[in-house]
Amino acid sequence: MSTERTQQVERSERPEQVERKENVVGGRTITRPEVEDFLYREAQLLDEWRLDEWFTLFEEGGRLEVATTDWKGWDSSSAGSFMCDDYDLIRARVKRLKSRKAHAENPHSRTHRMISNVLILEQGESTVWVAANFIVHRYRDGGTYTYVGRYEHVLLVEDEGLRFRLRRAIPAMEAMDAGARLSFIL
Amino acid sequence: MTELTQGHPIASLVEEDGEALSFRVHRSAYRSQEVFQTETSRIWGHTWLYLGHETEIPKPGDFKTRTLGGRPLIFCRDSSGEIQVFLNACTHRGTVLCRFSEGNTKFFQCFYHAWAFSNSGDLAALPGDDAYADVDGFRERMRLRSVPRIASHEGFVFIAFDPDVPDLLTHLGKAAHYMSLTARIGPAGMETVPGVQLYSVKGNWKLAVENAMDGYHFAPTHNTFVGYLRETGFAVTDDDQYAYDLGGGHGLLILTGHNGRIGMVWEPRFGEAERERTVAKREEMVDRLGSELAAEIADASRILFVFPNLLLFDLEALTIRQLEPVAPDRTDVRAWQFVEVDEPADVRALRIKTMVSFVGPGGLATPDDIEAYEAVQRGIEATADSADPRFDWSDMSRGMANEREGNQGRSIDEGAMRSFWRHWAAVAGRD
Numbered sequence: 001m002s003t004e005r006t007q008q009v010e011r012s013e014r015p016e017q018v019e020r021k022e023n024v025v026g027g028r029t030i031t032r033p034e035v036e037d038f039l040y041r042e043a044q045l046l047d048e049w050r051l052d053e054w055f056t057l058f059e060e061g062g063r064l065e066v067a068t069t070d071w072k073g074w075d076s077s078s079a080g081s082f083m084c085d086d087y088d089l090i091r092a093r094v095k096r097l098k099s100r101k102a103h104a105e106n107p108h109s110r111t112h113r114m115i116s117n118v119l120i121l122e123q124g125e126s127t128v129w130v131a132a133n134f135i136v137h138r139y140r141d142g143g144t145y146t147y148v149g150r151y152e153h154v155l156l157v158e159d160e161g162l163r164f165r166l167r168r169a170i171p172a173m174e175a176m177d178a179g180a181r182l183s184f185i186l
Numbered sequence: 187m188t189e190l191t192q193g194h195p196i197a198s199l200v201e202e203d204g205e206a207l208s209f210r211v212h213r214s215a216y217r218s219q220e221v222f223q224t225e226t227s228r229i230w231g232h233t234w235l236y237l238g239h240e241t242e243i244p245k246p247g248d249f250k251t252r253t254l255g256g257r258p259l260i261f262c263r264d265s266s267g268e269i270q271v272f273l274n275a276c277t278h279r280g281t282v283l284c285r286f287s288e289g290n291t292k293f294f295q296c297f298y299h300a301w302a303f304s305n306s307g308d309l310a311a312l313p314g315d316d317a318y319a320d321v322d323g324f325r326e327r328m329r330l331r332s333v334p335r336i337a338s339h340e341g342f343v344f345i346a347f348d349p350d351v352p353d354l355l356t357h358l359g360k361a362a363h364y365m366s367l368t369a370r371i372g373p374a375g376m377e378t379v380p381g382v383q384l385y386s387v388k389g390n391w392k393l394a395v396e397n398a399m400d401g402y403h404f405a406p407t408h409n410t411f412v413g414y415l416r417e418t419g420f421a422v423t424d425d426d427q428y429a430y431d432l433g434g435g436h437g438l439l440i441l442t443g444h445n446g447r448i449g450m451v452w453e454p455r456f457g458e459a460e461r462e463r464t465v466a467k468r469e470e471m472v473d474r475l476g477s478e479l480a481a482e483i484a485d486a487s488r489i490l491f492v493f494p495n496l497l498l499f500d501l502e503a504l505t506i507r508q509l510e511p512v513a514p515d516r517t518d519v520r521a522w523q524f525v526e527v528d529e530p531a532d533v534r535a536l537r538i539k540t541m542v543s544f545v546g547p548g549g550l551a552t553p554d555d556i557e558a559y560e561a562v563q564r565g566i567e568a569t570a571d572s573a574d575p576r577f578d579w580s581d582m583s584r585g586m587a588n589e590r591e592g593n594q595g596r597s598i599d600e601g602a603m604r605s606f607w608r609h610w611a612a613v614a615g616r617d
Contacts, residue, residue, distance in 0.1 A: 068381045068383055069384055074380060076538070077531065077539070079379050079538070080379060080381025080382060080521075080542065083542065083549075084539050084543075085539075085543065089543050092543075095410075095414075096411070102554070103557045103558070104556065141564065143388070174384070175385060175518075176384065178387065178388050181385065181547040181556050182547050182548035183548075183553035183557070
């Protein structure tokens with residue numbers, strides 16, 4: 001199913017495909033370990049609720065999406081989703097989640113993220129399209145919730161590192177289980 | 187008197203004393219398995235239920251499967267274009283007939299013994315049917331079972347498992363008008379889009395109804411969302427916001443100080459292009475509908491509850507939300523974005539972004555509502571079988587004095603919750 005979904009990612013969001021023999025993007029070589037480091041580092045920031053630092057991982061104008069469980073590759077601007085934040089909304093979400101008035105996350109959930117199966121799918125002049133699998137365990141109020149799915153991100157390659165142009169999580173579950181709301185960053 | 191729940195007949199779980207300005211609900215109404223079973227049979231078994239919207243299955247052969255009132259159903263459009271709703275169980279042995287959540291087909295074939303039914307319910311083929319050749323009318327008797335009643339209003343499809351319910355418009359009563367207002371927003375009509383939010387909450391379904399009919403919680407619960415709106419240049423107020431009892435358990439909040447409405451009431455976060463379009467759209471609506479109806483549709487936001495399982499959020503944009511009780515402490519929720527047919531792509535994008543950022547389990551507001559119902563569901567365990575029985579009641583008396591003076595109830599009062607509970611007690615507590 002994931003392969004099928006991957007093929008259905010809308011063309012406009014894919015990095016412009018460029019014929020290359022090596023992983024040269026944005027004037028330098030990009031490797032899977034670099035992408036893995038970026039994703040692991042991000043997971044650590046989220047698990048530690050270091051949201052201001054996490055927000056700096058987005059380029060200005062970056063987007064955050066969480067697809068619904070019936071997702072078939074459609075564009076989040078034409079169909080429903082769980083989250084489809086533009087840059088201003090990501091900032092607003094970070095501000096909200098840092099507030100003690102964000103009741104759904106006060107106290108914060110304990111989250112624990114595992115990321116694997118990292119792949120570089122396509123590369124463009126300055127961006128790279130990557131995929132990874134995730135399992136996020138969330139614990140709160142005696143409840144345990146498991147979120148399983150796949151990331152498909154478009155990352156901007158800069159000299160100093162990588163940043164999100166599009167951060168998309170695609171749940172693998174048939175529905176969000178009882179209590180498995182998306183009050184945190186999936 | 188009927189079932190006793192912790193010593194209380196179901197009708198007495200809602201206790202009202204107008205003189206004393208007292209209205210309270212016994213907390214076993216949210217906890218008790220016995221109450222839940224009674225609701226399943228008396229409410230879900232004998233009331234019109236919202237199933238889905240016609241635009242979910244636009245083409246002949248389109249189908250969706252979903253569970254309503256605990257019963258698996260097939261919601262489909264047959265090859266002649268008629269809407270059909272079948273119990274999703276093979277008439278032979280009861281196997282779930284269609285195990286896909288959606289698709290398009292002329293036939294539903296049971297995998298177990300390969301009986302095949304047309305999308306209008308005929309038993310079209312079965313292997314070795316000569317074995318039944320001597321049985322009169324066998325195929326006719328083994329047709330797929332339709333739900334007893336199917337009707338739609340403005341594209342909203344309702345079903346009833348009881349053949350003797352009154353007609354749909356009688357059930358909807360005054361709620362029908364408000365559904366019609368929403369249906370007229372778009373010049374080419376309204377439709378659902380794919381991308382359905384399927385989630386489940388650890389709370390009784392009635393807590394979700396209360397929450398939607400409760401303007402009192404908005405400012406404290408949604409403090410961070412109100413703060414976000416203020417930062418975008420829009421001040422939220424509780425003034426000029428009212429709650430209406432529409433009869434039959436249906437309720438309505440009409441909100442004017444709450445938020446903008448895409449295409450109808452501009453606010454700064456919608457952007458300058460949308461500001462111009464809002465002026466043009468109002469002209470279009472006045473031309474099409476007349477100024478009075480256009481104003482009624484456009485000027486105020488509305489949250490409509492249609493008893494027992496439909497919430498229609500007509501706010502910045504539109505969400506249809508359906509409640510499906512699974513257990514006393516668990517409710518499955520399905521939510522659709524509801525949009526104008528043929529609207530420009532940038533408006534569609536703005537609409538979806540704005541609505542998803544507010545209403546839905548990943549929005550800036552709904553997670554705090556879910557936190558509220560789940561925290562109530564956990565909290566009411568504290569007073570179960572309490573040594574002092576007075577502790578095990580929830581208070582819903584706010585605004586009763588105002589109500590008794592004959593004033594229109596405000597959204598921040600609890601009048602819409604009271605009208606829901608009065609109807610609930612009458613239906614679930616019926617002898």
